[in-house]
Amino acid sequence: MCGIAGFFTQGSTRPQLQEATDTMVHRGPDAGGYFYEDCGIGLGHRRLSIIDLSEGAHQPMYSADERYAMVYNGEVYNFQELRNKLPGHNWKTHGDSEVVLELFVRYGAESFAWLNGMFAVAIFDKHSQLLTIARDPVGIKPLYYYYDGKSFSFSSELKSIKQLYPNLAINREAIPYFLHLAYIPVPLTIYKDVYKFPSGHYLEVSLNDGAPKLSEMRAFWQVxxxxxxxxxxxxxxxxxxxxxxxxxxxxxxxxxxxxxxxxxxxxxxxxxxxxxxxxxxxxxxxxxxxxxxxxxxxxxxxxxxxxxxxxxxxxxxxxxxxxxxxxxxxxxxxxxxxxxxxxxxxxxxxxxxxxxxxxxxxxxxxxxxxxxxYGTYTWAQRLQNPMLRALRKPLYAASRMAPDYYKKAGRMLGYEKDSILKSHIYGQDYFHTNELKSLLTFNGYSFDALNRDVESIRPLSAREKQSFWDMVYYLQDDxxxxxxxxxxxxxxxxxxxxxxxxxxxxxxxxxxxxxxxxxxxxxxxxxxxxxxxxxxxxDRPKWGFGIALDKALQNELRPLVEQYLTKAVIEKHNIVHAREALALKDRFYKGENSSYFRLWLLTVLHWWLEENGK
Missing domain, CATH: 3.40.50.620 (HUPs)
Incomplete structure (x- = not known):
């Protein structure tokens, strides 16, 4: 487990590389290493030593023919058997990093599909001046990249990219997703021109007339x-x-x-x-x-x-x-x-x-x-019942007039259309699409693409579709x-x-x-x-691994709410309508306990905007 960062941009400097990489000392306190060439390529690495603790396993790591340089974060668990694909190779280390590198040298990007593990990797070919970046099939290891047509960089954490580009603009497009899901899904981030790298994919970057040119994202592993x-x-x-x-x-x-x-x-x-x-x-x-x-x-x-x-x-x-x-x-x-x-x-x-x-x-x-x-899989099946589908709108309307317990249960019936049903089922405690319409000060967003079914050779049940959606989004991005x-x-x-x-x-x-x-x-x-x-x-009920958030918002966390969810702060950032946000806050403190998570999301959002927004 480590932290990686880098860039492929003319005019970038070695000190910039070191400063960006070293924002992640917590990811790799054992060693730091840097590869830089005047063409504008930089690869940085912070190491947490796990397998092969010797200095020979430090990174950046260079191929036996010295043509390739690599920074790599993760663990590949089948590396010992993968060595058999390189018979006669003179191994310098006994860890997985060298195997990942030398497999790429021999077989190219095809080798990524053979790796059973968690990883984010960047490999630079000094001869062809080509940078290849890849992320593991499930998205266990994080990877972000910045690209605005003139500059390209990547990192294990957003803070390194923010170090390189301190004036990043807020990406308003990501905010409806956060309020709908409680996280921001791939490929979006909270910053413009900064993206989450998709799992199971690789990307090639070259320089064309001095500017970085990106290939299309290519999948090597998909559900x-x-x-x-x-x-x-x-x-x-x-x-x-x-x-x-x-x-x-x-x-x-x-x-x-x-x-x-x-x-x-x-x-x-x-x-x-x-x-x-x-x-x-x-x-x-x-x-x-x-x-x-x-x-x-x-x-x-x-x-x-x-x-x-x-x-x-x-x-x-x-x-x-x-x-x-x-x-x-x-x-x-x-x-x-x-x-x-x-x-x-x-x-x-x-x-x-x-x-x-x-x-x-x-x-x-x-x-x-x-x-x-999860109980959401039961709901996915239940909501396919023709009788419930026929009655869901009047039942939802009735639940809104009922005591708070029934309001919470009734929210599951309040989805706007079938094309967003999976994210609606997942985000039952968060903001629904019809709520976002009155809450947000802007429109133009859609959750339809987020809710596309996983392609399948066999017909999938509603429960399978919901489960596979969780694997692709909730698991990876939350x-x-x-x-x-x-x-x-x-x-x-x-x-x-x-x-x-x-x-x-x-x-x-x-x-x-x-x-x-x-x-x-x-x-x-x-x-x-x-x-x-x-x-x-x-022999006991299933409980989540969380906190009593509703009680905390009533007590210990109330000062946080009062600090960041005020009319002045809300109107300053102009993301949501103050009257809607303050009305929700008022309902919660008057006893509408089912609103607690939506109140938390609004608080976190405005807290973040106050600390980071412009």
Whole structure:
């Protein structure tokens, strides 16, 4: 896990490269390196040493023929078997970076599809003066780029690009998406001319008459390419396959030359990863959880019981809600653009705890999206019912006049049109399209492209479409962003075995009757887990990993709301109509509790604009 940055722009300087790269010392405190040539190419790297701790593995790394220079952030877990594609090569290191580079030297961009792992990479060919950039298939590792026709740069975090271009303009086009989703989806960012690099793609950059010229984005891995015509429906066969795939994924991702452990919340996904890790590891696994002692639900005792059963070396951090809320002022500096997921705060705290003992932690992210862990998949199916579709508009209208509990439930029925249904189902607590029409001071945006179905060789059910949408957007642009920034703030590498490509290819083709069976979500994953940890350890409702945001906005966070959601601040930035925003604020403080997340999003947006806007 590292941080990379660079540019391909005439007139750029080596000091600029170093300054931009060094904004990410937290991503790589162990070493820094820089490659620069007068043509305007610069590659910068901050290293967090994980595999092959020697100086020979420092970056930028140069190919054996010295023609190519590379900066690379990530881990490729099948690198040892990929060495077989280069028989006779004289390897200088025993890590994955050199394998990634030399595969590219031999096979070109074709090699990216062979890499099972998480990565963002930039490789420069000194002879042809061609820069190639790529990002892993799922989007686990972050990558941004800036392009305005005259300049090109890239980085693991927005702060490096802001260092190079301090006068970036606000991208108003991204704001409706933030208010609709609580994050900004690929390819948008909060800045004009700055983009999120799409997962599973690569891009080539050259200079043409002194200006950077970009090729089209080329896909080397897409979800649609791995959906098969037939699904796996035999339960015994599927369970054995999943068991074997999961054991292989966890074992691969435990490879490290530094101490490693797992996050353990006590839920299905983190427990499955931890249970398998405890079976395949040659040393006792370290596990980490936080105990919110005054929270609505404290799952730490469940995590501790599972850790005891598995015999892990367990670490628990007792905290109070106040400790979580004390992290709130750090939100903007960590995420660099408006970001609404409040589970970022406890994720920071458990990452800080883990970093005191290990350098690598395995998390359980990805299980809900692949195995139907969310209630949204039930809603996706329910909203296809012809009777409910016929009655949904009058039911929605009635819910708006009902007590607050029914307003919240009724919001699911209030979608404007079928073409935006997936993002509507996901964002039930956020701003709907009809609400944005009266809230925003501008129009011209559309969520239709965001809601396009994943291409498939077989007909997909409504639940599958919703699940695949989550994999493409929610997972990449919310959950993985959350974990990456929260953990890298403390120089902790987080790995996600449930997003191993073999797991992902299996889940894409698992019959949905084995994802949810007789109302039991994540059915097949649970069957694998229950062979390792008895089912009674999980006999409880599912809870999220967040904070009691509604209560916090009423109390500890109210000063933040009062500071940034005023008539003067709102009218200064002219993004939303003050009367609409202030009316929502007033309704919340008069008892409309269902409005709390929309109030939070408006507060975060104007907080960010005040700190960064022009």
């Amino acid at each position: 649609s390419q791995h959906i098969k015509a037939e699904t796996i429906s035999d339960e015994a066969q599927a369970k054995k396959q999943l068991n074997d795939i999961l054991f292989g994924a966890v074992e691969r991702q435990l490879i490290s030359d530094v101490p490693s452990g797992t996050f353990l919340s006590g839920g299905i996904d983190s427990s499955a990863v931890t249970a398998i890790a405890s079976k395949v590891s040659s040393t006792k696994i370290k596990t980490f959880s936080i105990a919110v002692v005054d929270g609505k639900v404290n799952e730490a005792p469940y995590a501790a019981a599972i850790a005891k059963y598995l015999g892990t070396e367990h670490y628990e951090l007792p905290i109070h809600q106040k400790d979580i809320l004390d992290m709130v002022p750090e939100l903007l500096g960590v995420y660099d653009e408006p970001f609404g997921d409040t589970s970022a705060f406890p994720t920071m705290l458990v990452s800080k705890l883990a970093r005191e003992h290990v350098t690598v932690a395995l998390s359980g992210d990805g299980g809900d999206e692949q195995f139907y862990g 959950l993985l962003v959350k974990v990456d920034r929260a953990s890298m703030k403390y120089s902790l590498e987080t790995r996600v075995p449930l997003l191993d490509l073999e797991v992902l290819k299996f889940s894409l083709n698992l019959h949905e009757s084995l994802k949810e069976k007789n109302g039991e979500r994540k059915y097949l994953l649970k069957q694998v887990l229950y062979d390792l940890v008895p089912a009674q350890y999980f």
